[in-house]
Amino acid sequence: MSHYIQVAEDEDDEPMEVPSEDDGTLLLSTLSAQFPGACGLKYRNPESGSMRGIRLSDGRLYPPDGEWSSRIYVVVFPKENKRKGDDGSGSENLLVKTKRIEKLKCSDLIVLGLPWKSSEEDLRKYFSQFGDLLMVQVKKDPKTGQSKGFGFIRFSDYESQIKCMSQRHMIDGRWCDVRIPNSKEGAQQMMNRKVFVGRCIEDMTADDLRNYFNKFGEVVDVFIPKPFRAFAFVTFADPEVAQSLCGEDHIIKGASVHISSAAPKNYDKHNDKKSMLPNQQGYNQGYGQTPWSQGGRGGTHAIANQGSTMGGNLPNNLGLGNLSLGAFQLNPAMIAAAQAMLSGQGGWGPIGLVSQGGATTAGGGGAGGTGAGGGDTPAQTPTQGFGSIGSGSQAGSTGSAGTNSFLGWGASQGSDPPGGSPGVGGWGTQNKPGAGWN
DNA sequence: GTTGAGCGTT
Numbered sequence: 001m002s003h004y005i006q007v008a009e010d011e012d013d014e015p016m017e018v019p020s021e022d023d024g025t026l027l028l029s030t031l032s033a034q035f036p037g038a039c040g041l042k043y044r045n046p047e048s049g050s051m052r053g054i055r056l057s058d059g060r061l062y063p064p065d066g067e068w069s070s071r072i073y074v075v076v077f078p079k080e081n082k083r084k085g086d087d088g089s090g091s092e093n094l095l096v097k098t099k100r101i102e103k104l105k106c107s108d109l110i111v112l113g114l115p116w117k118s119s120e121e122d123l124r125k126y127f128s129q130f131g132d133l134l135m136v137q138v139k140k141d142p143k144t145g146q147s148k149g150f151g152f153i154r155f156s157d158y159e160s161q162i163k164c165m166s167q168r169h170m171i172d173g174r175w176c177d178v179r180i181p182n183s184k185e186g187a188q189q190m191m192n193r194k195v196f197v198g199r200c201i202e203d204m205t206a207d208d209l210r211n212y213f214n215k216f217g218e219v220v221d222v223f224i225p226k227p228f229r230a231f232a233f234v235t236f237a238d239p240e241v242a243q244s245l246c247g248e249d250h251i252i253k254g255a256s257v258h259i260s261s262a263a264p265k266n267y268d269k270h271n272d273k274k275s276m277l278p279n280q281q282g283y284n285q286g287y288g289q290t291p292w293s294q295g296g297r298g299g300t301h302a303i304a305n306q307g308s309t310m311g312g313n314l315p316n317n318l319g320l321g322n323l324s325l326g327a328f329q330l331n332p333a334m335i336a337a338a339q340a341m342l343s344g345q346g347g348w349g350p351i352g353l354v355s356q357g358g359a360t361t362a363g364g365g366g367a368g369g370t371g372a373g374g375g376d377t378p379a380q381t382p383t384q385g386f387g388s389i390g391s392g393s394q395a396g397s398t399g400s401a402g403t404n405s406f407l408g409w410g411a412s413q414g415s416d417p418p419g420g421s422p423g424v425g426g427w428g429t430q431n432k433p434g435a436g437w438n
Numbered sequence: 439g440t441t442g443a444g445c446g447t448t
Contacts, residue, residue, distance in 0.1 A: 110445055142447060182445055
């Protein structure tokens with residue numbers, strides 16, 4: 001039985017009632033049906049007097065303290081609508097949305113492990129279940145016409161691509177993998193979802209930051225290094241939100257914080273342009289290399305679909321929220337990047353900022369093992385990288401990760417699903433560096 | 439006609 005929640009565009013506006021779902025959540029789509037362009041909900045906390053953000057995950061708004069009270073909730077709009085002196089025209093909201101969709105373009109996907117006999121028609125038939133296909137190719141020997149056992153596909157919409165890449169595929173009796181090709185063609189722009197928040201003060205909690213930044217877009221993670229170091233990382237679901245905030249100063253809890261891009265900093269000064277390129281595929285590489293492919297193909301019908309848990313994470317809103325799971329396969333450029341990082345140049349931090357503190361300590365053995373203490377640069381916290389991700393999996397899988405052979409970075413995914421991520425069993429094995437953004 | 443980690447004749 002659904003319940004009605006009072007919402008208004010502004011605290012002083014006349015509220016309107018919108019229905020919740022049976023599970024008690026309020027669909028963002030329900031909200032935005034009445035308030036086009038809405039991206040969240042907040043309310044004033046009578047105790048503190050400040051606004052409090054409502055938790056949003058997978059398009060659902062969750063009642064605070066488990067229940068929607070009779071208070072008035074205020075609709076949150078993307079900052080583009082508010083801050084630029086929104087005139088309230090709906091077309092602007094539409095534009096914002098359209099733009100976001102365009103940002104996440106599809107790329108060609110390689111399909112590995114095809115049966116020799118599979119034709120392009122077979123592929124098309126199979127992959128159509130995920131969405132419209134713009135292209136299907138099976139690579140063949142030009143002379144014999146024999147399939148080489150791999151091919152390429154391209155979807156017309158990004159959601160299809162995400163969905164397709166999040167699982168393995170049984171095609172004509174063989175398990176096949178779909179990944180982002182190594183080649184740079186079709187490489188998408190790396191869009192970092194994480195921002196660096198400098199000049200933090202000590203009594204800013206992760207919740208404070210989350211609540212504050214939620215008004216600009218869904219926050220999927222907040223990471224505050226401990227001990228206190230006067231900065232934090234905030235990860236948004238939408239990279240565009242993150243980018244739009246960069247360079248700005250915001251007042252939080254009376255302090256002026258500075259927001260800048262949290263990007264891998266100086267990780268190869270000697271060879272910058274080159275080492276950067278392959279990694280520009282960024283998160284695509286990230287989940288392009290699926291966890292299950294890490295364990296080796298072994299037999300032909302190797303393992304059960306570990307991707308099932310990922311399937312549940314699929315965003316229905318184009319957000320990349322939980323997609324940072326995945327093992328990362330060896331890639332020369334990543335090795336270079338990893339080596340550079342281990343040599344002390346690496347780390348995430350504000351672009352263009354000089355390292356603070358003692359210079360090149362990261363490689364001193366701390367990198368693989370101890371996390372926060374070792375690095376001099378913000379978020380040089382390898383344990384953070386796989387710590388949170390791997391926490392749901394067996395200890396053994398991350399056991400070898402402490403050998404400096406593995407690099408993980410980035411803050412934890414606070415919104416990882418409760419079930420953890422059993423699919424990441426391959427982390428850090430076989431001395432393979434892994435790297436990825438989240 | 440064989441093969442099974444990889445990366446795309448245009």
